[in-house]
Amino acid sequence: MAPAFSDADLARRRNAARRLGWLLGAAVLALYLIGLFIKR
Amino acid sequence: MSTATTHAAEHPAEHYPGGLMRWLTTTNHKDIGTMYLTFSLIMFFVGGLMILAVRAELFQPGLQLMRPEFFNQLIGVHALVMIFAALMPAATGFANWMLPLMIGAPDMALPRLNNWGFWLLPPAAILLTLPFTLALFGIGDGALATGWTFYAPLSVQGGMGVDFAILAVHILGISSIMGSINIIVTIFNMRAPGMTMMKLPLFAWGWLITAFLLIATLPVLAGAVTMLLTDRHFGTHFFDAAGGGDPILFQHLFWFFGHPEVYILLLPVWGLMPHVLSTFSRKPAYGYTAQVYSFIAIGLLSVVVWAHHFFTAGMPIPALVYFMFSTMAISIPLAVLFFCWIATMWKGAMTFETPMLFAVGFIVLFGIAGLTGLILADVAADAQYHHSYFVVAHFHYALFAGGIMGVMTGVYYWLPKWTGHMYSEKLGKLHFWLTVFSFNLTFIPQFFLGLAGMPRRIPDYALQFAEFNAISTLGAFVLGLSQLLFAWNIWCCVRGGPKVESRVWEGAEGLEWELSSPPPHHSWETQPTVK
Amino acid sequence: MARTPHHSLAGRQSRVYACACRTGRLALAPALLLPTVASAAYSFNFPEPVTPIARETLHIHNEFMLIITILFVVVFAIMIYSMIKHRKSIGHQPAKFVGPTGALQWFWALIPFAILLFIDFVLMGIPAVQAIINMEDTKTKADMVLKVTGMQWKWQYEYPVSGLKFISTLSTPRDQIANAEAKGEHYLLEVDKPVVLPVGKKVRILLTSTDVIHTWWVPQFGVKRDAIPGFLRETWVLIEKPGIYRGQCAELCGKDHGFMPVVVHAVPEPEYLAWLEAQKAEAKTAAGGADRTWSKDELVAEGKAVYEKVCAACHQPDGKGLPPAFPALAGSKVVNAPLLDMNGKVIKDSHVDRVLHGKAGTAMQAFSASLSDVELAAVITYERNSFGNQMGDMIQPAQIKSLR
Numbered sequence: 001m002a003p004a005f006s007d008a009d010l011a012r013r014r015n016a017a018r019r020l021g022w023l024l025g026a027a028v029l030a031l032y033l034i035g036l037f038i039k040r
Numbered sequence: 041m042s043t044a045t046t047h048a049a050e051h052p053a054e055h056y057p058g059g060l061m062r063w064l065t066t067t068n069h070k071d072i073g074t075m076y077l078t079f080s081l082i083m084f085f086v087g088g089l090m091i092l093a094v095r096a097e098l099f100q101p102g103l104q105l106m107r108p109e110f111f112n113q114l115i116g117v118h119a120l121v122m123i124f125a126a127l128m129p130a131a132t133g134f135a136n137w138m139l140p141l142m143i144g145a146p147d148m149a150l151p152r153l154n155n156w157g158f159w160l161l162p163p164a165a166i167l168l169t170l171p172f173t174l175a176l177f178g179i180g181d182g183a184l185a186t187g188w189t190f191y192a193p194l195s196v197q198g199g200m201g202v203d204f205a206i207l208a209v210h211i212l213g214i215s216s217i218m219g220s221i222n223i224i225v226t227i228f229n230m231r232a233p234g235m236t237m238m239k240l241p242l243f244a245w246g247w248l249i250t251a252f253l254l255i256a257t258l259p260v261l262a263g264a265v266t267m268l269l270t271d272r273h274f275g276t277h278f279f280d281a282a283g284g285g286d287p288i289l290f291q292h293l294f295w296f297f298g299h300p301e302v303y304i305l306l307l308p309v310w311g312l313m314p315h316v317l318s319t320f321s322r323k324p325a326y327g328y329t330a331q332v333y334s335f336i337a338i339g340l341l342s343v344v345v346w347a348h349h350f351f352t353a354g355m356p357i358p359a360l361v362y363f364m365f366s367t368m369a370i371s372i373p374l375a376v377l378f379f380c381w382i383a384t385m386w387k388g389a390m391t392f393e394t395p396m397l398f399a400v401g402f403i404v405l406f407g408i409a410g411l412t413g414l415i416l417a418d419v420a421a422d423a424q425y426h427h428s429y430f431v432v433a434h435f436h437y438a439l440f441a442g443g444i445m446g447v448m449t450g451v452y453y454w455l456p457k458w459t460g461h462m463y464s465e466k467l468g469k470l471h472f473w474l475t476v477f478s479f480n481l482t483f484i485p486q487f488f489l490g491l492a493g494m495p496r497r498i499p500d501y502a503l504q505f506a507e508f509n510a511i512s513t514l515g516a517f518v519l520g521l522s523q524l525l526f527a528w529n530i531w532c533c534v535r536g537g538p539k540v541e542s543r544v545w546e547g548a549e550g551l552e553w554e555l556s557s558p559p560p561h562h563s564w565e566t567q568p569t570v571k
Numbered sequence: 572m573a574r575t576p577h578h579s580l581a582g583r584q585s586r587v588y589a590c591a592c593r594t595g596r597l598a599l600a601p602a603l604l605l606p607t608v609a610s611a612a613y614s615f616n617f618p619e620p621v622t623p624i625a626r627e628t629l630h631i632h633n634e635f636m637l638i639i640t641i642l643f644v645v646v647f648a649i650m651i652y653s654m655i656k657h658r659k660s661i662g663h664q665p666a667k668f669v670g671p672t673g674a675l676q677w678f679w680a681l682i683p684f685a686i687l688l689f690i691d692f693v694l695m696g697i698p699a700v701q702a703i704i705n706m707e708d709t710k711t712k713a714d715m716v717l718k719v720t721g722m723q724w725k726w727q728y729e730y731p732v733s734g735l736k737f738i739s740t741l742s743t744p745r746d747q748i749a750n751a752e753a754k755g756e757h758y759l760l761e762v763d764k765p766v767v768l769p770v771g772k773k774v775r776i777l778l779t780s781t782d783v784i785h786t787w788w789v790p791q792f793g794v795k796r797d798a799i800p801g802f803l804r805e806t807w808v809l810i811e812k813p814g815i816y817r818g819q820c821a822e823l824c825g826k827d828h829g830f831m832p833v834v835v836h837a838v839p840e841p842e843y844l845a846w847l848e849a850q851k852a853e854a855k856t857a858a859g860g861a862d863r864t865w866s867k868d869e870l871v872a873e874g875k876a877v878y879e880k881v882c883a884a885c886h887q888p889d890g891k892g893l894p895p896a897f898p899a900l901a902g903s904k905v906v907n908a909p910l911l912d913m914n915g916k917v918i919k920d921s922h923v924d925r926v927l928h929g930k931a932g933t934a935m936q937a938f939s940a941s942l943s944d945v946e947l948a949a950v951i952t953y954e955r956n957s958f959g960n961q962m963g964d965m966i967q968p969a970q971i972k973s974l975r
Binding site: 101102103104107108109112180181185186187191193194197199280281282286287288321322323324325326327328329330350352353354357360361364365368369371372375376378379382385386387388389390391400403404407408411412414415418419420421423424426427428488491492493495496497498499500501502503504547 | 614615616617618624627628631632635636639642643646647649650653654657658659660663664665666667668669670680683684687688691692695696699700702703704706707747748749750754756757758759760782783784786788790793794795796797799800801802804805817818819820821822823824825826827828829830893894895896933934
Binding site: 005010013014016017018020021024025027028029031032035036 | 146149150153217220221222224225226228229230255256258259260262263264266267293
């Protein structure tokens with residue numbers, strides 16, 4: 001039986017996941033910081 | 041970081057540490073899921089005890105048990121505990137346990153982030169409730185006493201409980217955001233070959249939309265409470281009219297988060313429903329595509345309707361009309377979901393095990409929440425309902441009958457898969473009937489109290505409200521006590537019970553049912569086949 | 572003094588419309604399962620409406636309740652039918668369909684949503700928009716203005732044209748709240764000085780607050796609007812029927828949120844005008860009091876009354892407060908310090924300063940706007956000579972007047 005993902009495939013997927021994760025985290029931080037400069 | 045993470049996941053540490061260290065350091069999605077669910081159950085009882093104290097005070101007119109200040113602390117902390125520490129972690133626990141099994145992934149994409157996300161929760165819960173304890177020793181004046189909404193300027197005026205709550209909300213928010221990021225990247229990157237987005241289980245779709253909503257709205261809440269903190273301690277005037285600020289700005293910011301939060305709590309449950317209904321109707325889920333698009337539509341609409349939470353604060357007529365109609369528009373995708381749920385049951389071969397009972401109970405009672413929500417959107421009628429017990433009853437139909445009973449559906453549905461044992465059907469059914477009966481006994485009277493004019497968040501009330509309050513308190517205590525059956529049933533099931541097959545339920549479909557019950561410590565050593 | 576109860580209205584006390592009982596015609600279906608005990612206190616629907624807005628709101632509410640009850644019954648009748656007919660135990664074989672196929676099925680699947688769209692945006696939407704326009708029209712043909720100011724935890728009413736201004740606070744005795752004596756008929760819904768309005772006149776109501784957000788609500792008027800510090804909000808009422816109408820603050824505003832009722836006496840116009848004249852005369856007498864010299868005993872007696880009405884909710888009748896949120900006055904450093912500086916001016920953070928201008932960021936509000944010179948002088952003098960404080964000094968109303 002073949003393993004779920006090959007080692008190389010799994011590493012590639014995890015790297016992609018980590019990059020997207022950082023991107024989303026940066027978006028959150030940006031949203032938070034921009035909000036603090038709200039002026040009416 | 042990457043090598044270590046990849047390494048740990050690829051070559052699982054079979055000799056993980058024992059005892060407490062196992063749980064502190066685990067990166068296994070099942071362990072973390074279990075911790076989330078356990079934490080959630082404990083906090084469910086903590087929040088429940090708080091509200092039972094409140095209901096006891098409201099049993100009769102007059103002040104019997106507590107001062108109004110303490111009453112105000114209990115109602116606000118009850119809400120924060122139930123929302124942030126009971127419901128949200130329960131949903132995250134489900135996601136941790138089930139998503140990798142459902143999409144054929146070996147684990148969550150970012151296992152160490154997962155661990156951190158969980159371990160932020162206990163300190164936050166302690167921060168939230170610590171002021172109660174400190175007050176016993178004469179330090180400070182107790183917990184947050186503003187209700188969970190933190191409305192300025194009341195929260196600017198409040199004691200140090202507000203600061204503790206602000207800090208706790210920040211930490212809980214960070215934890216949820218980390219959980220959401222992990223879920224999004226897991227769904228995007230870790231699906232088994234052949235599982236396209238439109239073959240994704242609906243539970244995963246529901247959670248995906250929830251995760252995006254959390255990422256879009258939690259920073260706004262964090263920003264709002266940070267501004268509150270600086271208003272309180274550093275002389276800013278974001279919410280102080282005397283300094284050029286605006287108290288209503290806080291309400292806008294809070295509800296920009298607060299309304300999507302309702303769907304954040306409900307979308308995972310809506311995602312779960314078609315699985316349960318299809319299993320026990322022995323018939324595939326109806327309208328998969330329609331449900332996916334409804335989730336997306338509700339997600340998008342939820343961030344543009346926030347101001348219906350404060351119509352009485354006064355706003356221009358075009359704004360009132362816009363927020364009314366956009367809110368009513370949510371009823372369309374929501375009706376699509378109801379249609380699909382009932383159509384899934386239609387012409388099936390139904391049996392009514394405990395999860396199915398909870399699912400049907402959920403649909404009926406959540407229907408009441410949806411329908412009362414529709415009329416609450418009407419600005420004129422809202423002028424009477426708003427800030428009254430009518431609203432309290434409405435959102436408990438949404439969040440208890442919708443949220444918590446949905447979570448209970450999931451627990452009964454998946455508990456045999458998690459433990460490998462069957463729970464007691466007899467106790468489960470008893471728990472269901474007691475919960476439904478006492479829930480309605482608690483909250484139907486509150487609809488009438490609201491219509492008759494009883495404002496919410498008052499520790500004492502006029503005599504014409506006495507009878508309904510007494511009935512409601514009675515219901516609340518039965519409701520609280522019947523949850524002990526739930527905990528007992530889970531406890532017994534974890535400890536032992538009849539062994540179950542990998543496909544626990546006759547009609548269950550999906551990858552998660554192909555793994556043994558309980559699943560091996562490391563899921564999917566072999567490639568799953570996606571049909 | 573402004574606190575004197577208004578006796579000409581006492582005869583109306585028996586005509587109470589506050590909790591008129593209406594068994595809801597269109598109450599939620601499950602309500603019918605509850606025992607229908609015949610008690611005048613029960614109510615399954617809104618109380619009797621007495622303004623055009625409240626009537627419209629009740630009508631809309633009843634109509635919506637009917638609509639959602641029908642939706643509820645129809646949808647769940649279909650579900651329950653299915654649950655009975657499509658069970659495994661009676662040998663029903665599961666179908667395999669996963670969505671509508673063919674034009675006819677699509678048609679039937681889309682019908683419910685067409686109906687829902689119609690209900691949302693036509694059946695409910697059109698009357699709702701009309702009601703909004705009506706509710707927000709505060710200015711057209713308004714006969715008079717009433718200004719309502721929310722304060723922790725009382726309401727101030729002001730008639731701008733006649734310059735009349737007074738505070739209305741809960742009059743339910745503390746012993747009733749503490750269960751030490753039997754509760755009266757209007758427990759928690761009674762005040763020392765109700766606001767009086769003429770019937771048949773359109774009253775434009777302006778709302779604001781001095782501290783936190785409050786919400787002015789009288790259910791029988793169908794009106795609920797927030798009072799926001801630093802902002803002015805408005806609404807209107809046209810009361811059609813004389814009577815006493817009771818409501819409460821509806822927005823959590825701190826400790827005594829549950830103890831700041833609204834009581835409105837609606838009377839025919841002549842009676843209203845007579846009341847207004849009497850109040851103005853009284854206010855004039857009271858203002859005259861500010862110019863004469865008061866004895867210490869007079870001030871202490873008057874101050875005790877003011878203290879119990881205005882200050883005791885936080886600082887407690889015995890002056891011990893509820894620390895740390897509400898500090899004690901007994902032995903307080905602020906109270907037991909010099910009254911004024913050598914030039915007769917206010918010292919910063921002194922007793923007089925604190926009472927007149929409040930303390931920012933706490934529940935201690937500025938009382939210079941809401942209390943009269945006499946009341947301020949009296950309450951300060953009282954606090955300095957009570958609860959074990961023995962300052963022995965006093966401040967005259969005339970001195971307060973010159974400090975403003």
